[in-house]
Amino acid sequence: MxxxxxxxxxxxxxxxxxxxxxxxxxxxxxxxxxxxxxxxxxxxxxxxxxxxxxxxxxxxxxxxxxxxxxxxxxxxxxxxxxxxxxxxxxITEAAVFTACLLGHRFGVVTTLESTLAGITDTIELIGLAGRSAGVRASGIPVSHAGAVAEGEDPGLEALEREARVLLDAGADVIVLGCAAFGGLDRRLSERLGGVPVVDGVGxxxxxxxxxxxxxxxxxxxxxxxxxxxxxxxxxxxxxxxxxxxxxx
Amino acid sequence: MxxxxxxxxxxxxxxxxxxxxxxxxxxxxxxxxxxxxxxxxxxxxxxxxxxxxxxxxxxxxxxxxxxxxxxxxxxxxxxxxxxxxxxxxxITEAAVFTACLLGHRFGVVTTLESTLAGITDTIELIGLAGRSAGVRASGIPVSHAGAVAEGEDPGLEALEREARVLLDAGADVIVLGCAAFGGLDRRLSERLGGVPVVDGVGxxxxxxxxxxxxxxxxxxxxxxxxxxxxxxxxxxxxxxxxxxxxxx
Amino acid sequence: MxxxxxxxxxxxxxxxxxxxxxxxxxxxxxxxxxxxxxxxxxxxxxxxxxxxxxxxxxxxxxxxxxxxxxxxxxxxxxxxxxxxxxxxxxITEAAVFTACLLGHRFGVVTTLESTLAGITDTIELIGLAGRSAGVRASGIPVSHAGAVAEGEDPGLEALEREARVLLDAGADVIVLGCAAFGGLDRRLSERLGGVPVVDGVGxxxxxxxxxxxxxxxxxxxxxxxxxxxxxxxxxxxxxxxxxxxxxx
Amino acid sequence: MxxxxxxxxxxxxxxxxxxxxxxxxxxxxxxxxxxxxxxxxxxxxxxxxxxxxxxxxxxxxxxxxxxxxxxxxxxxxxxxxxxxxxxxxxITEAAVFTACLLGHRFGVVTTLESTLAGITDTIELIGLAGRSAGVRASGIPVSHAGAVAEGEDPGLEALEREARVLLDAGADVIVLGCAAFGGLDRRLSERLGGVPVVDGVGxxxxxxxxxxxxxxxxxxxxxxxxxxxxxxxxxxxxxxxxxxxxxx
Amino acid sequence: MxxxxxxxxxxxxxxxxxxxxxxxxxxxxxxxxxxxxxxxxxxxxxxxxxxxxxxxxxxxxxxxxxxxxxxxxxxxxxxxxxxxxxxxxxITEAAVFTACLLGHRFGVVTTLESTLAGITDTIELIGLAGRSAGVRASGIPVSHAGAVAEGEDPGLEALEREARVLLDAGADVIVLGCAAFGGLDRRLSERLGGVPVVDGVGxxxxxxxxxxxxxxxxxxxxxxxxxxxxxxxxxxxxxxxxxxxxxx
Amino acid sequence: MxxxxxxxxxxxxxxxxxxxxxxxxxxxxxxxxxxxxxxxxxxxxxxxxxxxxxxxxxxxxxxxxxxxxxxxxxxxxxxxxxxxxxxxxxITEAAVFTACLLGHRFGVVTTLESTLAGITDTIELIGLAGRSAGVRASGIPVSHAGAVAEGEDPGLEALEREARVLLDAGADVIVLGCAAFGGLDRRLSERLGGVPVVDGVGxxxxxxxxxxxxxxxxxxxxxxxxxxxxxxxxxxxxxxxxxxxxxx
Missing domain, CATH: 3.40.50.12500 (Rossmann fold)
Structure with missing residues (x-):
């Protein structure tokens, strides 16, 4: 593969x-x-x-x-x-389809503001904009995502903060909006008290x-x-x- | 499971x-x-x-x-x-999500006319109505679906006929719209010259x-x-x- | 009847x-x-x-x-x-159709958070999601709704609070989102200075x-x-x- | 009134x-x-x-x-x-809301081609475009509608013909798209074998x-x-x- | 012309x-x-x-x-x-089409609250509701718009305030929602640090x-x-x- | 430029x-x-x-x-x-925005079937899918488009044929779906009895x-x-x- x-x-x-x-x-x-x-x-x-x-x-x-x-x-x-x-x-498709199997509305937490429009467009073309509660940026660039994933960066707090905004907006599942966030799903889920967090790569x-x-x-x-x-x-x-x- | x-x-x-x-x-x-x-x-x-x-x-x-x-x-x-x-x-979710990984628009071939509205509603709530090229009935009741699946019933022709209407309407993937159609996916795909046919159960x-x-x-x-x-x-x-x- | x-x-x-x-x-x-x-x-x-x-x-x-x-x-x-x-x-149909005769956008005030998704789905299938300014929970369980309706419970304040959030979000009509709220329509309308409040049962x-x-x-x-x-x-x-x- | x-x-x-x-x-x-x-x-x-x-x-x-x-x-x-x-x-609102209480999808039969776009826009703003199976013209001008309603004009056949196109397209209720068609509802319904026909005026x-x-x-x-x-x-x-x- | x-x-x-x-x-x-x-x-x-x-x-x-x-x-x-x-x-068409050539989402700043619903309807019929980040009122009546445009009225601050709410909501282009705001486009753009502001008349x-x-x-x-x-x-x-x- | x-x-x-x-x-x-x-x-x-x-x-x-x-x-x-x-x-944006200034619904006539999905996606992201009556292929490859435009190829008939299908489907304006069709707008418009035909390049x-x-x-x-x-x-x-x- x-x-x-x-x-x-x-x-x-x-x-x-x-x-x-x-x-x-x-x-x-x-x-x-x-x-x-x-x-x-x-x-x-x-x-x-x-x-x-x-x-x-x-x-x-x-x-x-x-x-x-x-x-x-x-x-x-x-x-x-x-x-x-x-x-x-x-991985976008895999993540949002999975999220739709787990909850009623999903929210995406991604890297920088500059990626939001492209992600929004992609979800619209996939057809699931109606299931999305929003896409938000954590401010973590892709280049730091690995360090966050390995726990060497305090960025997890930013992810949690944005995820909570999405939960307040109606999401009951969180999608990790970057391939480099792999491994963060379980840790973020724990911080969110067990809200499912989906990693698209896996x-x-x-x-x-x-x-x-x-x-x-x-x-x-x-x-x-x-x-x-x-x-x-x-x-x-x-x-x-x-x-x-x-x-x- | x-x-x-x-x-x-x-x-x-x-x-x-x-x-x-x-x-x-x-x-x-x-x-x-x-x-x-x-x-x-x-x-x-x-x-x-x-x-x-x-x-x-x-x-x-x-x-x-x-x-x-x-x-x-x-x-x-x-x-x-x-x-x-x-x-x-x-299985509805599994089938339409799978279909969206394989093609641009999917069509659903199901059993009786009486099921069309409910299937349409379900796809709308799943959120993928925009990816659907239509839902059509073959006229095969659920009680005959098994016989069709086992080749003892000429109903496969009806499925092929309706599938071709959907392909003409823009579908490039066909979804089997009944749990009892299991096993028909490959045979229908062959009749359609290789168009992917998705069985939701599997x-x-x-x-x-x-x-x-x-x-x-x-x-x-x-x-x-x-x-x-x-x-x-x-x-x-x-x-x-x-x-x-x-x-x- | x-x-x-x-x-x-x-x-x-x-x-x-x-x-x-x-x-x-x-x-x-x-x-x-x-x-x-x-x-x-x-x-x-x-x-x-x-x-x-x-x-x-x-x-x-x-x-x-x-x-x-x-x-x-x-x-x-x-x-x-x-x-x-x-x-x-x-009553859902009756209420939202009525609300659409009275204003430009309606908002629904209902009982518990747990009902919001189902109500949202129903309005989507009715076809009027585009006319909705939101659905919000008052925190009043169905079992207390009668007491609120009869004035024995301070829950009316919660209904008013959530209704005002919906008015701020663009609603100009409020729909009571529970059959047991019957009779509250006029009292809530008064508290809202005359904003129409629709009871679906009647x-x-x-x-x-x-x-x-x-x-x-x-x-x-x-x-x-x-x-x-x-x-x-x-x-x-x-x-x-x-x-x-x-x-x- | x-x-x-x-x-x-x-x-x-x-x-x-x-x-x-x-x-x-x-x-x-x-x-x-x-x-x-x-x-x-x-x-x-x-x-x-x-x-x-x-x-x-x-x-x-x-x-x-x-x-x-x-x-x-x-x-x-x-x-x-x-x-x-x-x-x-x-009457447009009354007719389409009523139609939505009676069936899954409605179709509108109206007078001239020149009215179709405006009716379509109105239904879109009412919010029920998703429930419509189409709007079709019978070719009967408003000035003849009364004569048709009183049985002095063969136009009823045209209404039936267009209604049947809409039924084939998925409608299970027909809406009369002109105030002057009053009284035709029952006669058209009979010709359609009992399909409900809604007159907006009443x-x-x-x-x-x-x-x-x-x-x-x-x-x-x-x-x-x-x-x-x-x-x-x-x-x-x-x-x-x-x-x-x-x-x- | x-x-x-x-x-x-x-x-x-x-x-x-x-x-x-x-x-x-x-x-x-x-x-x-x-x-x-x-x-x-x-x-x-x-x-x-x-x-x-x-x-x-x-x-x-x-x-x-x-x-x-x-x-x-x-x-x-x-x-x-x-x-x-x-x-x-x-000018509504000209303004929103232009805005869509300049950015990803537009926001409209208009005169009074009473105009919001009509503008929203118009954008919906034009077909571009999906590109809109919102329509907001400045509180400036049409009769004062000219004075604002000529700098004799402090209303520009109100326009800026509402425009910033729309930028926060995802707009990257602002549309002036009144024909009488002509000439304000450049001044408002300056106040917004260069965000494009579109005047529909021109x-x-x-x-x-x-x-x-x-x-x-x-x-x-x-x-x-x-x-x-x-x-x-x-x-x-x-x-x-x-x-x-x-x-x- | x-x-x-x-x-x-x-x-x-x-x-x-x-x-x-x-x-x-x-x-x-x-x-x-x-x-x-x-x-x-x-x-x-x-x-x-x-x-x-x-x-x-x-x-x-x-x-x-x-x-x-x-x-x-x-x-x-x-x-x-x-x-x-x-x-x-x-040119896609320019063409569809122009078409929306001229008529109620537009239709696109393009080159090969293989381009239809991409054009459909683009119109969806532009936001005007609701104004489109369809996108159809003429069967003319891009490499022949110039010859058609210069009158050396009988392809104009194919364009007219597909345009008429779109007019029947509700379009009142035709958009040329290929940059190489430049110059064909007026000739196709003539063949269609004056229906406006929009060339995106110009x-x-x-x-x-x-x-x-x-x-x-x-x-x-x-x-x-x-x-x-x-x-x-x-x-x-x-x-x-x-x-x-x-x-x-």
Whole structure:
């Protein structure tokens, strides 16, 4: 099973690998990351470039029986579905579907403010905006998420604070809105007195295994049919400085 | 794992048991049926009485680690969630969530016309009406579904006919809208040239196992918290003849 | 006219009877209650069992010209519609339709938190979620509602407090979200400076009379057509202790 | 009770008066029509001018205890609500609320194609678009509706034809989409084998009587509060020829 | 280009004329106002009468190549579209479409509370309710809007205060909800640290020019086709005192 | 003004350049295309890679005062908005906003079936799904669109055929669903008897000019604020063969 981090941060990939492998029952997880792109996807621009890099990354692989896309609320899942002839599960989908099995309304706690609109859009396209009590930012950047997950960062308090706002707004289940929050689900649940907290990475691996067991795969009888063969222009230029060094 | 048929037809229960156990990876399936109620739930009245009977049936059990509700589009799942302290997966939820992982729009093929409104309502409350391309009836009553599933009935053609109407309407995945259609998924998929066909029973069992593996259970911090203790009046009368012998 | 309380509390039934008869112009009200079930329906589990008991109760009756279902936000109305060949009006429907004739947005004030999700679902299926400014709990259990209605309980303040939150959220009409609040409409309206407050019981009786006068009845050309005759299994067991004595 | 036709066709007003008075139980109906405007409102332009004329007409009256607005799908009801301190019921509202008490989905059969968009908008603002199976035109202009209602015109066949299209599309109740169709409800219902057919005029009168009986009136605590006093410019010019003689 | 103020306040018309002409690139703006009606439209009743007066006013004109309707959230635009054979742009449409090109969610700051419901309805019918973060009132009546726009009134603070509430609620663009706020867009944007603020009048003029340049005009193949010729009754009575002198 | 084709087909870029420059009133159009990617974007995978390539292409530019994104229904517009400090108009937005100024419901006629789902998603996120009467494919690939536009291909008949299906479904305006259809708007409109047909390229240029004239630009106070500076990994590998030579 191919698990694809959406960014190029190796530590995030390693964390995702651990969470994914721990969740896998029969699958051997191969966690990879794009060969190019941002170290974290925290907004539309990064998400779109990451989506392309993720699709390319999957296209480099030959033998895998399922794909898990480990970028919460990120773009690209439909493109990977066109590419792959195996089941494809996005952690956003896995997380919100799971949350809907556990409660009446879910709330999402994620990283930075800049990601909220993209996550909201993704939930709207999945179709479950009506089940959402809100999406809130903890202020923890993706780059710190691993440290929070390992207990080296006080960020858990911020997650708890935002989760409680969502519970007050009607949520009875909390979704972790970042692939790098793996492992935080149980600790946050404890702080919330047992409110279920869903980690999309583990659930996506498990749901992909259900599809494999059922012999189900992406439909090739609609928009996820393979693309027609056509001429592609190769890439020759580096990333524009405006993207690769935006702050310089 | 407790798998609850929504009607009192033992053959249907037996078929569900086979499908469920075949899908289970680690669980031992215990398939049960209500002690009272209709031999099939094919409309609102039967669905509501069945819901009560299913809730009562689950309440009679003591040790189970998860509940699968095997009545497609039927009422009652939220009531079982209040009752149980373990994961509860309804086959309608499992089927439509799975379908949304496989395609862009799903269509449901079910039994009789009389069930369409209830299924439509259920999908609306699940929140995924926007992903549905339609719900259509094959004209096969629940009592014949098993025979169709075992190939002794020409009903498969009716399912294919209605599925093709849904594909024309934009569906790229088909959902089997009856627990008793178990086993038909692969045969219908073949007739449809490989369009994925989802059987909710198998997927509900598998999804319930993902929740068990994740240590996740129904939220008790919202409307699925246990009911308060209160006085209940016992039942002493038989079912009114208007219900138990409506045609007589 | 048959008016059916959804619980087995005789005092609630008596209160409903008074409110209903006072509202009836030409009808003789016969207020009944289920022969089994909870003394109050304050959540999904109780609502589903109550729905079955209400359907059974209606099926025991022979001669009535209309049915009013006096359980706010409760399940079962579509089942009674399948059963009855006469007009059926649920107090939730009557209340929200009335509220929409009086203002731009309505808010519902009900009993306990545990009822909010079910009421929200019901309004969504009725189709008027877009006209709702919210549903809020007063903390008054159904068992105290009568005392509040009769002025023996300070609960009216709680109703006013929650109503004001809804007015601030955009409501210009308040709906009483419990059949047992009958009679409180005028007193709460006074406390709110004349904001219309709608009691569903009275309005359901009146609306049922409009249907009778118009010669209109439940459509038998869709999902409310009578169920097919089929085998039903009789009930022989008492309610499971987990339901009838949950706290014991 | 003031019943206001939306056009200046005296025959339509007389027909509405008959239907309304026949439906009234305790009220004396006073049917009026605007002092200016089109002989029929069959599209946006006519509807908006009619709305103003209807509001002015109501403002000319002094003593009435309720207002019924007898223009199906027409504009203006919120304006009358601001003006009046008594209950105001629009026949569109009365018809669709009634239809929702009788079936799962309703369909509207109206006069000309040119009215469809306005009716669709009105149902959307009422909030019940999700309960509608469609709005269809019979091709009968308002000016012929009375003749159809009195059996002097073969138009009933057209109504039946369009109603059957709506039943096939999922409707189980039909709404008559024109105030001048009064009296056709029973005859169309017979032709449709008993499918309920709702006439908004009669039901609006009856619903207004329920509000009177309940002591409920338009909320003055939101957008229907009376307008502030301000300077108005009187009208001195005749209707522009482009409107009053469009075809000349 | 005909720019139509929705009220009879000449100062407002003059302000709109300035804003419109300043925005026009090639058009000569002719700003007019209804010959009758309220000095400001701040609620449903005034809006409906204003709609009729605006339609009549446009019908009095002979040669114009486009119409801009300068009443924010007011009724009538579909009626003018039926009347005119040229492009018609309403400032509400222009403003919200523009806002959606600039940000993810918009918020509207308008005049009085009494206008909120009508604006909300208009945005719902335009179809963009899902992009709105809210509509809020500043408490500034239309009659003061010009003074605020010219800096002679401290009302800008109120606009800023309400805009900030909308930004907190998720808006990243602010729409000025009154035609008379023309010129305030830049000043309010400055106070908000550069958040885009959209003035509908200027944008409606510019958008109308895009339609003229594209050779596009109102569709005459649907509900905006011209009305059929029919008999209209002329107006002979003055406005009822209840409308023209409501406070007297 | 930078106008960005979403594919690498120089002929398509040249056609877009002509259409765009013809529409520009004051702007000098600079039409560019991505330096890498597919020769046409006709589905999710191509759309996502195209989105990245388009964002990169815009990032290579230094001086431009506005951006027009000339890919109908394609991904990426929000990413360009984050990147650019000038107005950004996508032709999908421009086309549907324009269509909503001209009619009550619009229909989209596009190229291949494989693009329908992506276009539908885009319209849903824009927020105007409620105004759409449908999206239909003509069967004309993007590579032939130019020839159709120049009259060398009989494809216009296919466009007319699908447009008529949409008109029958309630559309009164047609939107051309491909940037390469530029110039076809008038010819298709003629064939449809004058139904307005909207070309997004021209309208996007014109709308961008309205924003420039208004001094309005993309909001930097929400999700379109510039990304934070972070480490990006450069691209070193060619496009995977599975993408660049899918048919080989």
């Amino acid at each position: 191919l698990v694809v981090n959406c960014n190029t941060d190796e530590q995030v990939t390693a964390g995702i690998a651990r969470t994914a492998q721990a969740a896998a029952r029969t699958s051997v997880v191969r966690a990879v990351q794009p060969t190019w792109g941002p170290t974290s996807a925290e907004g539309y621009l990064e998400s779109y470039l990451s989506a392309a890099a993720v699709i390319e990354r999957v296209a480099q692989e030959r033998t895998y029986d399922a794909v898990v896309l480990a970028g919460f609320g990120e773009h690209g899942r439909e493109g990977v579905r066109q590419l792959a002839s195996v089941p494809v599960v996005d 659930q996506a691996v498990r749901m992909a295994e259900t599809l494999l067991a059922a012999g189900l795969s992406t439909s090739k009888h609609g928009p996820f049919a393979p693309p027609r063969a056509k001429v592609w222009t190769e890439r020759t230029l580096p990333l524009p400085a405006k993207i690769s060094r935006p702050g310089v | 407790l798998v609850v048929n929504c009607n009192t037809d033992e053959q249907v229960t037996a078929g569900i048991a086979r499908t469920a156990q075949a899908a289970a990876r680690t669980s031992v399936v215990r398939a049960v049926q209500p002690t009272w109620g209709p031999t099939s739930a094919e409309g609102y009245l039967e669905s509501y009485l069945s819901a009560a009977a299913v809730i009562e049936r689950v309440a009679q059990e003591r040790t189970y680690d998860a509940v699968v509700l095997a009545g497609f589009g039927e009422h009652g799942r939220e009531g079982v969630r209040q009752l149980a302290s373990v994961p509860v997966v309804d 997927q509900a069992v598998r999804m319930a196992e993902t929740l068990l593996a994740a240590g996740l259970s129904t939220s008790k911090h919202g409307p699925f918290a246990p009911p308060r203790a209160k006085v209940w009046t016992e039942r002493t009368l038989p079912l009114p003849a208007k219900i138990s012998r409506p045609g007589v | 048959l008016v059916v309380n959804c619980n087995t509390d005789e005092q609630v039934t008596a209160g409903i009877a008074r409110t209903a008869q006072a509202a009836a112009r030409t009808s003789v009200v016969r207020a009944v209650q289920p022969t089994w079930g909870p003394t109050s329906a304050e959540g999904y589990l109780e609502s589903y069992l109550s729905a079955a008991a209400v359907i059974e109760r209606v099926a025991q009756e022979r001669t009535y010209d209309a049915v009013v279902l006096a359980g706010f936000g409760e399940h079962g109305r579509e089942g009674v519609r399948q059963l009855a060949s006469v007009p059926v009006v649920d 309005q359901a009786v009146r609306m049922a009379e409009t249907l009778l006068a118009a010669g209109l009845s439940t459509s038998k050309h869709g999902p409310f057509a009578p169920p097919r005759a089929k085998v039903w299994t009789e009930r022989t067991l008492p309610l499971p202790a987990k339901i009838s004595r949950p706290g014991v | 003031l019943v206001v036709n939306c056009n200046t066709d005296e025959q339509v007003t007389a027909g509405i008066a008959r239907t309304a008075q026949a439906a009234a139980r305790t009220s004396v109906v006073r049917a009026v029509q605007p002092t200016w405007g089109p002989t029929s409102a069959e599209g946006y332009l006519e509807s908006y001018l009619s709305a103003a004329a209807v509001i002015e007409r109501v403002a000319q009256e002094r003593t009435y205890d309720a207002v019924v607005l007898a223009g199906f799908g027409e504009h203006g009801r919120e304006g009358v609500r601001q003006l009046a301190s008594v209950p105001v019921v629009d 039901q609006a009168v009856r619903m207004a009587e329920t509000l009177l009986a309940a002591g409920l009136s338009t909320s003055k605590h939101g957008p229907f509060a009376p307008p502030r006093a301000k300077v108005w410019t009187e009208r001195t010019l005749p209707l522009p020829a482009k409107i009053s003689r469009p075809g000349v | 005909l720019v139509v103020n929705c009220n009879t306040d000449e100062q407002v018309t003059a302000g709109i004329a300035r804003t419109a002409q300043a925005a026009a690139r090639t058009s000569v703006v002719r700003a007019v106002q209804p010959t009758w009606g309220p000095t400001s439209a701040e609620g449903y009743l005034e809006s409906y009468l204003s709609a009729a007066a605006v339609i009549e006013r446009v019908a009095q004109e002979r040669t114009y190549d486009a119409v801009v309707l300068a009443g924010f959230g007011e009724h009538g635009r579909e009626g003018v579209r039926q009347l005119a054979s040229v492009p018609v742009v309403d 944008q409606a003029v510019r958008m109308a020019e895009t339609l003229l340049a594209a050779g596009l005009s109102t569709s005459k193949h649907g509900p905006f086709a011209p009305p059929r010729a029919k008999v209209w009754t002329e107006r002979t009575l003055p406005l009822p005192a209840k409308i023209s002198r409501p406070g007297v | 930078l106008v960005v084709n979403c594919n690498t087909d120089e002929q398509v870029t040249a056609g877009i350049a002509r259409t765009a420059q013809a529409a520009a009133r004051t702007s000098v159009v600079r039409a560019v295309q991505p330096t890498w990617g597919p020769t046409s974007a006709e589905g999710y995978l191509e759309s996502y890679l195209s989105a990245a390539a388009v964002i990169e292409r815009v990032a290579q530019e230094r001086t431009y005062d506005a951006v027009v994104l000339a890919g109908f229904g394609e991904h990426g517009r929000e990413g360009v908005r984050q990147l650019a400090s000038v107005p950004v108009v996508d 309208q996007a240029v014109r709308m961008a000019e309205t924003l420039l004239a208004a001094g309005l630009s993309t909001s930097k106070h929400g999700p379109f604020a510039p990304p934070r500076a972070k480490v990006w990994t450069e691209r070193t590998l060619p496009l995977p063969a599975k993408i660049s030579r899918p048919g080989v």
